[in-house]
Structures are given as C-alpha cells and as structure tokens.
Amino acid sequence: MNKHFLGDTTVLLGRSLRHIARSPDTIITTAVMPIAFLLLFVYVFGGAIETGSDSYVNYLLPGILLITIASGISYTAFRLFLDMQGGIFERFQSMPIARSSVLWAHVLTSLVANLISLAVIVLVALVMGFRTGAGVLDWLAVAGILLLFTLALTWIAVIPGLTAKSVDGASAFSYPLIFLPFVSSAFVPTASMPGPVRAFAEHQPVTAIVNAIRDIFAQKPVGAGIWAALAWCVGILVVAYVFANLTYRRKIS
Amino acid sequence: MSIPPPTAQVEQPAIHVHGLEKSFKQLRVLRGVDIDVARGSIFALLGSNGAGKTTVVRILATLLKADGGTARVAGFDVATQAADVRQAISLTGQFAAVDEILTGRENLVLVARLRHLSEPGVIADDLLRRFSLTEAGSRRVRTYSGGMRRRLDIAMSLIGNPPVIFLDEPTTGLDPEARIEVWQAVRELASGGTTVLLTTQYLDEAEQLADRIAILHEGRIVVNGTLDELKQLLPPAQVEYVEKQPTLEDVFLTLVGTKTEKEQR
Numbered sequence: 001m002n003k004h005f006l007g008d009t010t011v012l013l014g015r016s017l018r019h020i021a022r023s024p025d026t027i028i029t030t031a032v033m034p035i036a037f038l039l040l041f042v043y044v045f046g047g048a049i050e051t052g053s054d055s056y057v058n059y060l061l062p063g064i065l066l067i068t069i070a071s072g073i074s075y076t077a078f079r080l081f082l083d084m085q086g087g088i089f090e091r092f093q094s095m096p097i098a099r100s101s102v103l104w105a106h107v108l109t110s111l112v113a114n115l116i117s118l119a120v121i122v123l124v125a126l127v128m129g130f131r132t133g134a135g136v137l138d139w140l141a142v143a144g145i146l147l148l149f150t151l152a153l154t155w156i157a158v159i160p161g162l163t164a165k166s167v168d169g170a171s172a173f174s175y176p177l178i179f180l181p182f183v184s185s186a187f188v189p190t191a192s193m194p195g196p197v198r199a200f201a202e203h204q205p206v207t208a209i210v211n212a213i214r215d216i217f218a219q220k221p222v223g224a225g226i227w228a229a230l231a232w233c234v235g236i237l238v239v240a241y242v243f244a245n246l247t248y249r250r251k252i253s
Numbered sequence: 254m255s256i257p258p259p260t261a262q263v264e265q266p267a268i269h270v271h272g273l274e275k276s277f278k279q280l281r282v283l284r285g286v287d288i289d290v291a292r293g294s295i296f297a298l299l300g301s302n303g304a305g306k307t308t309v310v311r312i313l314a315t316l317l318k319a320d321g322g323t324a325r326v327a328g329f330d331v332a333t334q335a336a337d338v339r340q341a342i343s344l345t346g347q348f349a350a351v352d353e354i355l356t357g358r359e360n361l362v363l364v365a366r367l368r369h370l371s372e373p374g375v376i377a378d379d380l381l382r383r384f385s386l387t388e389a390g391s392r393r394v395r396t397y398s399g400g401m402r403r404r405l406d407i408a409m410s411l412i413g414n415p416p417v418i419f420l421d422e423p424t425t426g427l428d429p430e431a432r433i434e435v436w437q438a439v440r441e442l443a444s445g446g447t448t449v450l451l452t453t454q455y456l457d458e459a460e461q462l463a464d465r466i467a468i469l470h471e472g473r474i475v476v477n478g479t480l481d482e483l484k485q486l487l488p489p490a491q492v493e494y495v496e497k498q499p500t501l502e503d504v505f506l507t508l509v510g511t512k513t514e515k516e517q518r
Contacts, residue, residue: 004369011366019354022393087350091409094314094344096336097367252316 005098012092012105016079020113030072030117033178034064035124041187042128049188053218057130062213063186064125065118066206067178069150072117073157074174076110080161081170093252103158103248110154111147118146132217142213148233149209153177155240162247181206205232265328267292267417267448268313272322275308282308284472285322290450290465292416295443297463298452304469306452307347310421313450314344327417342417343410347425349402350409351394357381357405358390361412368413380408384438400431407438418442420451424458436461 020026038060041049046056053059083089083102092102122130134142157174164170181187183197184206190198201207212229215222268290275283282305290296300306311317313326315335324331327341344350352360358377365373381390384404394402403423410418420439424432439462443449453459459466460480467477476483499507 007369008367011363015352015355015363018359022354086353087346087348087406088352090314090316090346091344091350091364092367093316094339094342095364095367096340096369 004096005101005104008097008101009104009108012101013108016105016109017112019079020109026075027113027117027120030068030075030113031120031124033071034068034117034121037067038064038121038124038128050192051189055129055131057125057128058132058217059214060187061122061125061130062210062217063181063184063206065121065146065213066149066186066209067181068117068121069114069146069153070174070177070180072114073110073150073153073177074171075113076106076154076157077161077164077170077173078167079109080106080158081164081167084162099252100245100248103244106161107151107154107158110157111150114150114154115143115147133219134217138216138219142216145209145213145229145233148230148237152233152237152240155237155244158244159240159247162244162251180204181210184210186210205229205236208232265325266290267294267327268296268450269325270309270313270322271324273309273312273319273324274321275305275312275317275319281472283319286469286472286474288467288474288477290448292448293443293446294464295439295449295451295462297459297466298450298469299454299456299459299466300452300469301454305472306469307421309469310344310419310450310452313338314342314419315339316344341415342419343413343415344419345406345410345421345423347421349399349406351402351405353395354393356391356393357386357397357401360394360405360409364409364412370413376412380411384408398431400427400434403427403431403435404438407435411442414447416446417448417450420449422452422454424453424455432458 038057041060042057046060049056051059080103083106089102093099132138156177160170160173184190184201184204186206190201190207193201208225208228209232212222212226215225266289268288270286270288273283273286274281286305286309288296288298288309298306298309308317312319313324313331315331315338318332326338329337329341331338352363355363358381361377361380362373365376370376378387378390381387384407386401386405386408389397389401394405397405407420407423410420423439424435427435436458439449439451443464451458451462463480465477465479466483467474469475476486478486
C-alpha cells in the first residue's frame with residue numbers, strides 16, 4: 001500500500017463531498033422515491049396487507065431503507081462515470097498519488113451520502129408513526145448492517161461507473177437492485193407468495209437483511225438470521241470488491 | 254517537491270523512446286516509434302487525426318502500456334518505474350481535465366494537495382495570478398470560457414514544477430486569442446527549463462513553438478529535426494517562367510488567402 005493512500009483518499013473524498021454539498025439534489029432525488037413508497041404502501045396498500053405486525057410502517061421501514069441504498073448507489077456510478085468522461089480521471093492517474101485512492105474516495109462518498117439519505121427516511125418514518133424500543137446499541141447495529149450493505153452495493157456500482165458507455169448505462173444497473181426488495185419479505189410476508197416465488201424470496205439477501213433489521217427494531221431475538229444477513233453483505237462485498245478492482249486495473253493499464 | 258536526479262541521467266535526454274509499439278486489437282497504431290527530446294526544449298509531435306500522437310503521450314504518461322520497445326522519461330522507465338515517472342511529469346490531455354463543480358482556486362489547491370506540497374493555497378493564488386485568473390478564481394469552472402479552462406488546465410499541470418510536461422493538442426478548439434495565450438504560457442515554461450512535448454495537428458503551432466519537430470505517420474516517425482532541417486528536405490526552390498492567365502479561382506484564392514494570412518499574424 002502506498003504511503004500516501006490515506007492522505008490522498010482524504011483529499012479526494014473532500015472533493016467529492018464538495019460535489020454533493022453543491023448539488024444536494026442527488027440526496028433529495030435519492031430520498032424521494034423511498035418516501036413515495038412509504039406513503040403509498042402505508043396509506044394506500046398497507047391497510048390490506050396482513051403482516052401480523054402491530055403497525056405497517058414498522059413492518060415496512062427496513063425494506064424501504066434498503067431501497068434507499070439501492071437507489072443512492074447509482075450516483076456513485078454516475079459520479080465515477082463523469083470523472084472518466086472528463087479528463088480529470090486521467091489527470092489523477094498520471095499524478096504521483098496512490099491509485100486506489102481514486103476509487104476509495106468515491107466509495108466513502110457513497111457511504112456519507114447514503115447515510116444522510118437514510119437519516120432523512122428514518123425521520124420521515126418517525127413522523128408517519130414508526131416506533132421502536134431499540135436502544136443506542138440496537139441503532140448502532142442497524143447502522144452497521146446498513147453501512148455494510150451500502151459498502152457492498154457501492155462496490156457493485158463502481159463496475160458500471162468504470163465501464164459504462166453512457167450516463168444512462170452507468171445508472172441503469174441499479175433498477176434490478178431497487179426492485180429486488182419487492183420479491184422479498186420487505187413489503188409482504190413471504191408466506192403469502194406462491195411456491196417458486198416464495199423459495200426465491202426466502203433465499204435472497206434482501207429478505208435476510210430486512211428480517212434481521214426488523215427483529216432488532218422490534219426487540220426480538222435475532223438468532224441465526226443476523227448471521228445470514230451479515231454473510232450476504234460480506235459475500236457480496238468481497239465479490240464486488242474483487243471484480244471492481246479487476247475492472248479498475250484493466251482500465252488503468 | 255523535487256527528486257534528486259541520479260548523476261548518471263544528467264546527459265540523458267528528458268524523453269527517450271525507442272522502438273515503441275502499440276496495437277489496439279488488429280490495428281497497429283505505433284510500429285516502432287523513436288524519439289529523443291533534449292532537456293528544456295519544446296518538441297512537437299505532428300500528425301493527422303488518428304496518427305497515434307495521443308497514444309504516444311498516454312504511454313509516456315504511464316496511462317497505457319506499450320506492447321514493445323522502451324520509453325524513458327526523466328531517466329525513468331515508464332513500464333518498470335511508473336511511480337517515479339509520475340513524480341516527474343504532468344499531463345494536460347486533449348480535453349481540459351478540470352473539475353467543473355469546483356472553483357478555479359479549488360482545482361489548483363486539489364492538485365497541490367495531491368502532489369503533497371506544503372502551502373497549497375499560496376501555490377494556487379500564485380498560479381491564478383500568473384494565468385490572469387485571479388478574479389475568476391472564486392467562480393466555479395463551469396462558468397469559464399474555453400480559453401480560461403485551458404489556462405487553468407495548464408496551470409494545474411505546472412504545480413510542483415515537474416521537469417517534463419506533456420501537452421496533448423493544447424489549443425484544439427480554442428479561438429485565436431486563447432491560442433496565443435497558451436503559446437505564451439508554453440514558451441514561458443520552456444524558458445524556465447521545463448521540457449515540453451506537445452502534440453498538435455496545426456502546423457503553424459509547431460512552427461511557432463517547437464525547437465524540434467517530428468512527424469508521426471502510419472505508426473512511425475517519418476521525419477525529425479529542426480524547422481530548418483525539415484525545410485531542407487524538400488528540393489531547393491527552382492525558378493521557372495510560365496505564362497498563365499489567372500482564373501477567377503486564382504484571383505479569389507490570392508485575395509482571400511493573403512487576407513486570412515494577415516489576420517492570423
């Protein structure tokens with residue numbers, strides 16, 4: 001590892017955060033769709049959905065948080081793509097800096113931006129009647145899972161950011177990620193789904209993560225579910241990280 | 254920040270390229286390019302679009318790996334000592350490599366920080382002054398004109414005083430006034446001892462700036478020399494008497510041609 005890695009990453013992170021501060025619309029846009037889903041499902045469909053939970057907003061929030069992340073990370077691909085398009089990426093690459101810091105700065109920026117969006121969504125949910133008995137440690141656990149999930153998805157986003165040929169291509173990859181929660185326990189209990197769909201829903205990462213967060217918020221014992229959730233996050237993270245770095249290395253050599 | 258030069262490299266040229274080859278799939282872009290650029294000189298690489306000028310620059314700037322041949326910049330091999338090369342060079346690509354969302358000053362500070370220099374703010378203010386951008390320094394680059402962007406781009410390349418600078422088509426797309434400003438900046442650089450390799454498709458640009466000129470054609474350097482040497486390659490001027498009635502085309506071209514030439518001066 002290069003001795004300048006931390007310093008260079010900090011400088012480049014400062015640059016990207018400044019971008020976000022100057023166009024906060026990226027955070028607003030990220031938050032609008034999840035808020036719309038919250039309103040739609042809590043006030044329109046929610047009454048007809050039997051979840052066995054006391055309030056539907058309590059049931060729904062974890063899934064909405066994951067949708068927020070899935071839509072938020074597309075901006076990482078977008079920002080990385082813009083850097084590649086302009087000459088600034090090549091300028092950085094021809095400078096005596098730690099080369100991996102260029103990617104890490106974008107990844108850390110994604111963590112910060114998504115954290116802000118998530119906080120906005122939680123506030124909206126609280127206004128809509130979301131309640132939890134979770135204490136500080138529980139909230140930290142939830143934040144940890146969400147950060148890990150953000151990190152994993154962000155490294156996925158790095159790949160189209162590096163390889164896309166157009167702006168649309170750079171962000172289109174996130175659509176399947178946004179819709180994955182619909183075929184999970186995020187909106188309705190999986191028990192209500194027909195066999196094959198149910199099998200898929202119960203064995204995909206969103207269900208595991210949603211269930212773990214829901215249990216923490218509901219102050220239920222999380223049991224083995226939390227390990228499944230963490231395993232999914234770490235697994236996706238490792239695979240995405242490796243592929244993103246392979247792509248990067250191919251791109252810069 | 255400067256790196257102490259190994260003693261052995263003092264007599265070496267700033268840029269030494271030998272037998273450089275590069276193919277993109279089936280397309281052989283470079284087929285054995287040889288170039289030597291003396292320290293402190295301005296070297297122009299001429300060629301039509303797609304001749305491979307940018308490929309040469311990208312290899313020298315460690316952005317691309319060559320398929321064959323050797324290239325040394327400031328005494329360092331671009332393939333095996335890429336980090337040292339990056340310390341010694343700076344690249345101004347074909348498209349202004351500036352951050353549009355940041356201000357001009359922030360762009361300069363960013364590069365100074367990434368070059369690990371102390372007092373980045375002082376360096377930024379100094380360069381803004383030298384490139385007449387002081388007033389625009391606090392504005393976002395998005396609002397800059399093409400000429401201002403290019404000036405900022407070149408100013409960013411000067412941070413840390415790298416001994417070798419690559420300018421890839423520095424004046425493409427600029428209006429004549431901005432072009433002259435860029436030329437002025439390049440001349441100042443070379444007079445300060447910096448080695449400049451620039452690519453261009455404008456012949457007059459090479460004529461104006463370069464100490465030596467090389468023409469890249471079909472993957473090879475076909476000629477390489479000073480302007481005077483290149484002129485001698487053509488057969489000496491002969492005097493012939495031909496009686497010829499001027500056509501309207503001749504009249505038009507003579508009149509219009511002279512006029513545009515005057516305007517350019």
